[in-house]
Amino acid sequence: MLSFDQKSLFEKVIHRLRTQGPSETFLLIARRSIGLVRSYREDLRRGVSTSRVSKDKELGITNPQYHWYAATDYKTFHTAMTHVTVDPGRDVFVDYGSGKGRIVIEAAAYSFAKVIGVEFSEMLHEAALENVRTVQTRRACPDIDLQLADATTWPIPNSANVFFFFNPFDGEILARVFENLRRSVTQCPRPITVIYVRGEKFFEKEIAWKEWLIQRQRIPCVEGTVAIYENYLWTAPTSSRVIPRPPHPV
Ligand SMILES: C[S@@+](CC[C@H](N)C(=O)[O-])C[C@H]1O[C@@H](n2cnc3c(N)ncnc32)[C@H](O)[C@@H]1O
Numbered sequence: 001m002l003s004f005d006q007k008s009l010f011e012k013v014i015h016r017l018r019t020q021g022p023s024e025t026f027l028l029i030a031r032r033s034i035g036l037v038r039s040y041r042e043d044l045r046r047g048v049s050t051s052r053v054s055k056d057k058e059l060g061i062t063n064p065q066y067h068w069y070a071a072t073d074y075k076t077f078h079t080a081m082t083h084v085t086v087d088p089g090r091d092v093f094v095d096y097g098s099g100k101g102r103i104v105i106e107a108a109a110y111s112f113a114k115v116i117g118v119e120f121s122e123m124l125h126e127a128a129l130e131n132v133r134t135v136q137t138r139r140a141c142p143d144i145d146l147q148l149a150d151a152t153t154w155p156i157p158n159s160a161n162v163f164f165f166f167n168p169f170d171g172e173i174l175a176r177v178f179e180n181l182r183r184s185v186t187q188c189p190r191p192i193t194v195i196y197v198r199g200e201k202f203f204e205k206e207i208a209w210k211e212w213l214i215q216r217q218r219i220p221c222v223e224g225t226v227a228i229y230e231n232y233l234w235t236a237p238t239s240s241r242v243i244p245r246p247p248h249p250v
Helices: 003-047 074-081 102-105 122-134 170-188
Strands: 092-096 114-119 144-150 159-164 193-195 213-221 226-230
Touching: 003 074, 003 144, 074 102, 074 193, 074 226, 092 102, 102 122, 102 159, 102 213, 114 122, 122 144, 122 159
Parallel strands: 092 114, 092 159, 114 144, 159 193
Antiparallel strands: 193 226, 213 226
16 A cells, blocks of 8 residues: 555656656656765764655645755755855855755855854754754854744845755745845845755746846756856945846746
């Protein structure tokens, strides 16, 4: 007898086989399996526990626009970071929907002045606190700040300038968070960078094309793609960043 999760996985595989054919489906399963093994192995090496997913029921999420917990692949994050220049001791990193703290911990390996995680599930927030306490990796960033808060109402500090999203919400929630971000840069102009994992799912459809950000990089990864955006407006009077407005998507 298949459990609910096994059944939905089985249905997903059948759907992929029908829509993408056997070789694409096999490649996807292989990539995901390698990612999963890497995830547990890297957790073990660091002395943390961030790999197990926590679905909406476990987290008490009833609004489908709030997404459940799954961690970004370690390799995805560090590949994305090879395209981000960190101004040591000045840049401030924010992980929106920080879950069990994997990305907060990994970001703290770079010379950010501060790394902030914003998470609205108390259970995940507690797990992140414990992971930050037990982690055995060396930190370049002196300050990790885990905030138990809803992303829509969390006040964005003027110092924050690198924002990470792994598909944490969609619809109205996503729109509200990006409106907060837009307001923050209009009130305190500064160059910002947005790293978006799996943005093709909602972000590119609902927000990115009509907003004030331009895509600078797009990298394939185990989750799909990770894309890096920068603001082309409100970058500060002295900024040397000159980027033309993006075209409307076809
Ligand atoms: C896909 S997980 C990403 C976890 C982590 N950022 C990572 O990449 O490893 C999405 C996370 O967003 C959190 N989340 C969803 N809606 C939120 C909201 N409105 N405010 C804060 N966190 C939220 C979920 O609880 C979950 O931990």
